[in-house]
Amino acid sequence: MEDFVSESDSEYTSYWRDWFISSRGNEYFCEIDEDYLTDRFNLTGINADVTYYQYALDLVTDVFDLDCDDDMRETIEKSARHLYGLVHARYIVTTRGLTKMLEKYKKAEFGKCPRVNCHSHPLLPMGLSDVHSVKPVKLFCARCEDMYNPKSSRHATIDGAYFGTSFHNIIFQVYPALVPAKSIERYAPLVYGFKVHAAAALERWQNAKRDEMRRRLRRLEMDTGFQGDDEDDHDDDDDDDADDQEDDRPRVETEGQGQLRQHQQQQQQQQHHLEMDAMVDITAGNHASRPGAFAPQ
Numbered sequence: 001m002e003d004f005v006s007e008s009d010s011e012y013t014s015y016w017r018d019w020f021i022s023s024r025g026n027e028y029f030c031e032i033d034e035d036y037l038t039d040r041f042n043l044t045g046i047n048a049d050v051t052y053y054q055y056a057l058d059l060v061t062d063v064f065d066l067d068c069d070d071d072m073r074e075t076i077e078k079s080a081r082h083l084y085g086l087v088h089a090r091y092i093v094t095t096r097g098l099t100k101m102l103e104k105y106k107k108a109e110f111g112k113c114p115r116v117n118c119h120s121h122p123l124l125p126m127g128l129s130d131v132h133s134v135k136p137v138k139l140f141c142a143r144c145e146d147m148y149n150p151k152s153s154r155h156a157t158i159d160g161a162y163f164g165t166s167f168h169n170i171i172f173q174v175y176p177a178l179v180p181a182k183s184i185e186r187y188a189p190l191v192y193g194f195k196v197h198a199a200a201a202l203e204r205w206q207n208a209k210r211d212e213m214r215r216r217l218r219r220l221e222m223d224t225g226f227q228g229d230d231e232d233d234h235d236d237d238d239d240d241d242a243d244d245q246e247d248d249r250p251r252v253e254t255e256g257q258g259q260l261r262q263h264q265q266q267q268q269q270q271q272h273h274l275e276m277d278a279m280v281d282i283t284a285g286n287h288a289s290r291p292g293a294f295a296p297q
């Protein structure tokens with residue numbers, strides 16, 4: 001404390017923010033530049049949302065010198081935190097702010113995606129509303145493009161408006177190289193090793209749609225964003241069923257390839273029958289063998 005007092009003004013003024021950033025539970029916040037905080041233009045309209053606005057701003061910028069009791073001090077302290085959060089949402093979409101948040105993102109300071117197929121992809125904080133006190137902060141994964149609740153209860157209560165609804169999207173527009181490659185990996189529900197029919201049918205349909213879109217994009221020479229699409233310039237997708245119908249180029253097959261193809265088709269048909277059987281089994285009968293599975297609520 002004494003160190004700060006004895007040092008120059010600029011170091012002294014970083015004190016409250018230093019304390020705020022390093023407090024437990026505030027790990028998602030980056031430090032707002034003093035220049036940004038002292039430019040009134042950046043704070044336009046915020047005064048209406050913050051009680052004791054001027055005192056709070058003085059506290060944040062370390063020029064607070066009001067002699068007041070503890071209750072008042074606590075109220076102003078609370079206002080200062082709220083003010084900082086509101087300014088933070090504006091600051092993190094500026095060039096400087098984006099750079100600071102990018103550093104934190106690279107170190108995965110906001111956590112990692114819990115989804116297995118995202119392979120611990122780093123998350124970004126996001127708000128569901130730009131209006132304060134509406135929704136707490138969520139975490140966005142750019143790989144699965146889904147959002148998650150923060151793990152820690154300290155983070156789960158932070159106001160989402162302190163990050164806003166745009167930051168996590170703007171950062172990928174400013175740094176397009178950061179957009180992760182889309183993965184075609186997905187979970188397929190199995191019952192004793194057999195695909196569950198309804199889910200499998202949906203997956204086949206979704207895969208066909210996705211591949212159709214990828215083909216269209218590639219025909220237009222647009223980036224599909226999927227992993228490995230840059231390398232292969234013709235279709236060699238995992239599922240052959242949609243593939244074979246579209247491809248009308250004459251295929252030259254050796255005898256071995258032909259046999260292999262026939263064998264694969266037979267296997268596919270068998271798999272399909274097994275799925276159908278499993279479906280019939282599960283929906284039509286054998287309720288007793290799966291107690292509770294389809295019991296009415």
Ligand SMILES: [Zn+2]
Pocket residue numbers: 113114115118121141142143144145146
């Ligand atoms: Zn994810």
